[in-house]
Amino acid sequence: MDPVLGHESALEYWRSVRAGSRHFRTVAHARKLLAAPPNVKDLAGPGPWWLARPFHVLVGNAGARRTSEQVKSHIWALPVPKGAVLDTQNGFCVTSPEFTFLLMSERMGLIDLVKVGFELCGSYDLSAGTVRPCQPLTTVAKLRTFVVKASHARGRKKALRALRFVIDGSASPRETVLAMLLCLPYKLGGYGIELPVLNCRIDVPARARSVSSKQFYRCDLYWPRANLALEYDSDQEHLGSKNAASDSARRIALDELGVDVVTVTTLQIASREEMERIAIHVSRCLGKRLQCPGSAFAVANLRLRTELLGRLPEKSAS
Numbered sequence: 001m002d003p004v005l006g007h008e009s010a011l012e013y014w015r016s017v018r019a020g021s022r023h024f025r026t027v028a029h030a031r032k033l034l035a036a037p038p039n040v041k042d043l044a045g046p047g048p049w050w051l052a053r054p055f056h057v058l059v060g061n062a063g064a065r066r067t068s069e070q071v072k073s074h075i076w077a078l079p080v081p082k083g084a085v086l087d088t089q090n091g092f093c094v095t096s097p098e099f100t101f102l103l104m105s106e107r108m109g110l111i112d113l114v115k116v117g118f119e120l121c122g123s124y125d126l127s128a129g130t131v132r133p134c135q136p137l138t139t140v141a142k143l144r145t146f147v148v149k150a151s152h153a154r155g156r157k158k159a160l161r162a163l164r165f166v167i168d169g170s171a172s173p174r175e176t177v178l179a180m181l182l183c184l185p186y187k188l189g190g191y192g193i194e195l196p197v198l199n200c201r202i203d204v205p206a207r208a209r210s211v212s213s214k215q216f217y218r219c220d221l222y223w224p225r226a227n228l229a230l231e232y233d234s235d236q237e238h239l240g241s242k243n244a245a246s247d248s249a250r251r252i253a254l255d256e257l258g259v260d261v262v263t264v265t266t267l268q269i270a271s272r273e274e275m276e277r278i279a280i281h282v283s284r285c286l287g288k289r290l291q292c293p294g295s296a297f298a299v300a301n302l303r304l305r306t307e308l309l310g311r312l313p314e315k316s317a318s
Contacts, residue, residue, distance in 0.1 A: 111184075181269070
């Protein structure tokens with residue numbers, strides 16, 4: 001029987017195939033697959049040879065469990081929801097993105113789990129060491145529906161908590177980091193700002209076409225009720241004349257629409273003081289006062305920044 005990849009192996013698999021075209025078949029009776037002990041030979045040939053070892057494989061009971069340098073088994077004794085296991089048609093199966101998120105809630109801390117949620121629901125692929133555009137693997141609504149139905153699963157409570165802070169539509173790791181820094185609650189080190197819409201489409205009406213040839217723009221982080229947009233720009237520190245002209249036209253067009261645009265650069269994200277100024281400005285625009293509760297928040301914010309501001313790939317030239 002085909003083995004079922006889960007946990008870290010499933011997450012690595014989904015990350016590695018995002019930019020390609022893949023076809024999957026839903027496994028109707030996944031419980032039968034979990035009953036058989038994993039066999040390393042079944043993962044050879046056309047299998048997932050590019051994934052890290054050991055392979056993390058789901059089994060249905062302790063009797064089917066096997067552990068070696070090549071395979072690590074994890075027991076899933078609960079019913080397997082419909083559509084939770086997919087046949088890759090390459091000699092192995094894999095847990096769906098939604099099932100994988102739930103499984104990883106057992107293995108990850110809350111901050112990392114939120115970050116993975118953004119990635120699964122975002123439109124960026126990191127498998128090539130840079131940022132490439134791709135289609136989202138799932139949505140926050142689909143993740144939440146799956147987790148809610150898994151009523152007795154381990155990690156369910158953490159998964160649901162993480163999903164309170166995940167947003168659809170992030171187009172880069174930096175957008176994810178910016179949203180998390182601004183919107184996670186104080187006790188997790190964020191500034192507690194309400195969730196924005198990511199990569200929101202703003203249509204340019206005819207009256208603004210005199211200053212822009214674009215029919216619409218997409219704003220990285222957008223709060224509709226305040227008509228406020230935050231734009232991440234990694235090139236802001238060294239804009240050329242062509243980029244500067246394009247940026248100016250964009251600002252004028254959005255200004256015509258009453259959108260307050262704030263540009264955030266890599267250097268600003270790297271500065272705690274600058275990020276706090278940005279958070280204060282956003283809060284004021286939303287009609288709220290930022291209230292970071294003293295030393296406890298400072299410690300949590302430092303911890304969050306340390307977790308998030310590791311080495312991230314820059315946006316691709318495209």
